[in-house]
Amino acid sequence: MATPLGSVHKSSDLVKDFCCGACKSRSIEEIAEIYCETCLKCFCGKCIYLHGQLYADHITYGTEDMNKWPVTKKMEDFLFKCENHKDKKLKMFCKDHSQPCCTNCAFLNHRLCKEVSLISESVKTNPSDLHELSNKIETILKELKNLQNTRQSSFQSVEGSYSKRLQEVRDVRQKLNSALDELEKATLKELDDLRTSLQAALKTDVDNCNKLMDDLELLSEAVKELADKSIGEMAFIASRKCLDKIQESQVYLKKLL
Ligand SMILES: [Zn+2]
Ligand SMILES: [Zn+2]
Ligand SMILES: [Zn+2]
Ligand SMILES: [Zn+2]
Missing domain, CATH: 3.30.160 (Double Stranded RNA Binding Domain)
Structure with missing residues (x-):
């Protein structure tokens, strides 16, 4: 969109572009302070003193009258x-x-x-009407400056809304994370509860089986021992208990299998 445009002189550089003509002829570079319209030459502070001694009637201009000075070599080169x-x-x-x-x-x-x-x-x-051109340039410079300011503030507002949206995305992400954490916690708790209740039921069954097996084994031993002896009362009780226990076991098995 925007490409940097090469700039010409800054007016502050203008004085630096004028060297003392007298010093220059001795290969010394001194910044000029005065322009002599009669000699058509620029002079530094030292040389203008000597020039003044010799040519008191020459018309000279200081840096406060730069508009009376000639166009610099640099400006001339740039224009031509x-x-x-x-x-x-x-x-x-x-x-x-x-x-x-x-x-x-x-x-x-x-x-x-x-x-x-x-x-x-x-x-x-x-x-050429340079004054009119100068005014036109001023106007265009103002318009460019305005455009630049508008773009600059748009740039900042893009930056601002980017940060806002970024924050929104992060907030949503944070909420999703929290929701997932909650869901995970609840699911794990449900799973734990289920395991606990299933294991409790299974343990009861195992215990019941053990109890019935112990009882039946005791009765089995009693029955074997009593089979060869004829002790009527005990045999009767054993038989009764065995039948009860067998029935209890059968009911239990039927219920669970
Ligand atoms: Zn000089
Ligand atoms: Zn002069
Ligand atoms: Zn042509
Ligand atoms: Zn050409």
Whole structure:
């Protein structure tokens, strides 16, 4: 969506782009403080003192009157550079395409164009209203700034609603976890209770079986012992008890099998 656009000069860089002409001729780089309109040269603090001694009548401008200074070399290069041929200067203007162009461009793209002339010639017939352009740029800059602010706040609100939704997802997850924990707990308790009651019933059956088996074994021993002896009363009681116990066992077996 957004691509960073290359920026031109910041106005604070402007002064740094002017070097003292006098120092420069001695291969020293000093930031200029004064521009002399008569010499068409910039001077640093030291050199302007000497210049002032020699040429008191020259008209000079300080950094507070930057609008009277010439255009910097950097600015000139920036304006004259052909976008398509970096090492070429814009020298021509094609009226058909309404486009400044270098000699390469003119040769490659504007050979069939009817009105291609030197910029130095075009200037004479089409003076530019730079104030109006400056105002237009201001307006567009404002619009871009507004758009940027809107996008920035949208960006933040996307960020905000993302966090909110993320929290919602986490809350639901937490609730599901708790519900599953509860369900697991209840199910395990049910399972435990079932096991306990089933085991209790089975244990009762095992105990009952043991009791009946013990009783029957005792009676069986008694019956075997009494079979060879003729003790009428005991035999009668044993027989009675055996029949009772056998019936009790049979009823019990019938009930459970
Ligand atoms: Zn100097
Ligand atoms: Zn001067
Ligand atoms: Zn070109
Ligand atoms: Zn053209």
